[in-house]
Amino acid sequence: MRVEVRNLSFSYDYRPVLRNVSLNLENGDFLVVVGNNGSGKSTLVKCILGINRVPEKKIFLDGMEINEFRRRLRIGYVPQKLDDFNYEFPITVNEIMHVSRYSRMRDEDKLALFDRMGILELQNENINTLSGGQLQRVFIARAMVNNPDLLILDEPTAGIDAESEAKFYRIVNDLNDEGVTVILISHNLKPGRSNFNRIMRLTDGRARTIAASEYFERGVD
Ligand SMILES: Nc1ncnc2c1ncn2[C@@H]1O[C@H](COP(=O)(O)OP(=O)(O)O)[C@@H](O)[C@H]1O
């Protein structure tokens, strides 16, 4: 999916959070968004997701004005802080997958998705027993059920172990190789892990987009 943001400013209750942010992503781009806590990273993706309402003609998805855009299922989203997911009921991995297209998926496709995400053996586990990395993969699998062409991941590797992190990047890189546009918010971007070709740094709601090569030569900080 193509994503265009034109000079977007956004406030919560008159308090400005994003200031004149612009962005242009082509199909298959992989953008990493970095920046300090409170710099507006989650706010930006919530605008792109249509969770935060924005004025007209500020955001375009595949050329369509976001307020007119109805095909939300084309966007897969893994929100920040999965720790806050605390289910009172003993819900299993299999049950949490029931979003939109899932019930219509063929069993073999479900199994292929589980296998790909490395959660095949977890299907009947209570989600409260999963590690952070396992839960993360369940939520990515869930975000992938509708075959989105934009995947938005908000600090997905915070608090997961190194092996799960490596697994996570392999999965996301593969999806990106297949043409899925990826927006990854990351606190601790390490070189050599992700396929990203674009980096945006947010500082107090102001964005600077730089090429990956520039990041590796000089760093962003
Ligand atoms: N729903 C909200 N209502 C009011 N203020 C918010 C809300 N969400 C975030 N903020 C504020 O907006 C600023 C940017 O937050 P956020 O986008 O979450 O930053 P980041 O993801 O970069 O840490 C912060 O000062 C935060 O407190």
Ligand SMILES: [Mg+2]
């Ligand atoms: Mg955030």
